[in-house]
Amino acid sequence: MGKCCEPQVFTGLSKGYKRALIAVILINAVMFFVEMAAGFSSQSQALKADALDFAGDSVTYAISLAVIGAAVRTRALASLFKGASLGLMALVILVTTGLRFFEGGAPEAHTMGLIGALAFLANMASVFILLKWRDGDSNVRSVWLCSRNDAIGNVGVILAGFAVAFTGSAWPDLIVAGLMAAIFLQSAASIIMQARTELKQAESTA
Numbered sequence: 691m692g693k694c695c696e697p698q699v700f701t702g703l704s705k706g707y708k709r710a711l712i713a714v715i716l717i718n719a720v721m722f723f724v725e726m727a728a729g730f731s732s733q734s735q736a737l738k739a740d741a742l743d744f745a746g747d748s749v750t751y752a753i754s755l756a757v758i759g760a761a762v763r764t765r766a767l768a769s770l771f772k773g774a775s776l777g778l779m780a781l782v783i784l785v786t787t788g789l790r791f792f793e794g795g796a797p798e799a800h801t802m803g804l805i806g807a808l809a810f811l812a813n814m815a816s817v818f819i820l821l822k823w824r825d826g827d828s829n830v831r832s833v834w835l836c837s838r839n840d841a842i843g844n845v846g847v848i849l850a851g852f853a854v855a856f857t858g859s860a861w862p863d864l865i866v867a868g869l870m871a872a873i874f875l876q877s878a879a880s881i882i883m884q885a886r887t888e889l890k891q892a893e894s895t896a
């Protein structure tokens with residue numbers, strides 16, 4: 691969660707670090723499917739929003755790996771695509787969260803807690819995989835910080851699950867989901883703005 695979804699510029703990666711990064715990409719991709727499926731089955735908006743973060747992160751790192759050594763224009767176009775899809779998904783979460791507000795009915799609290807805990811473990815696994823490279827270049831560090839912040843975000847989902855179980859209300863789920871979607875939207879906007887600046891610079895030097 692948070693502003694961790696910024697694309698990174700990886701250069702001169704060692705084989706070991708590349709492998710670690712691919713492992714983290716796979717963990718994020720698998721968790722996207724697991725958490726999104728759980729979000730639909732338990733009707734939890736917070737799980738769906740958190741799943742979005744896994745999707746965003748796996749796509750971001752995969753793109754960053756794929757465009758190593760590519761021209762600035764290619765990298766900027768990849769960022770633009772990423773920012774636009776993240777923004778679109780955040781809007782969908784925001785709108786469906788609003789609709790859920792009128793539907794009423796609380797999500798399944800124990801699924802929220804269980805999958806929230808699984809997501810926490812997945813992010814902690816990423817933190818440990820990247821631990822060795824944490825003090826390397828700033829991009830590596832920012833991926834590490836991202837997984838760490840996401841683990842903190844997962845605690846928010848788990849707490850929302852407890853609050854839903856305790857109150858029998860959908861509110862804690864909707865508040866956490868709305869907050870996450872708003873953060874993604876902000877993140878998407880900053881990615882798009884940065885990509886557009888880079889595109890303009892690439893065109894003026896071409």
Ligand SMILES: [Zn+2]
Nearest residue numbers: 691694743747
């Ligand atoms: Zn993230």
